[in-house]
Amino acid sequence: MPIVRELITEQDFQEAMDRHLRIRVFQNDQLIDTGGIIIRFTDDTIITQSGVDDLTYHSRRDCQFYELRK
Numbered sequence: 001m002p003i004v005r006e007l008i009t010e011q012d013f014q015e016a017m018d019r020h021l022r023i024r025v026f027q028n029d030q031l032i033d034t035g036g037i038i039i040r041f042t043d044d045t046i047i048t049q050s051g052v053d054d055l056t057y058h059s060r061r062d063c064q065f066y067e068l069r070k
Contacts, residue, residue, distance in 0.1 A: 007065040
């Protein structure tokens, strides 16, 4: 059964990025991105990559982020 943990702090995002953990992104209670890994983050934006050329930019203020571990 997968383990789901919300990413909130800088340390949470750094750990997910360092360990290449897959994440899910929700906005307005809707799943908008799944399976990507965090490749970079700032105070305002989380950048995920789910494929070789598939980068997505998410607002930290408008989205909720969850790591997904198996």
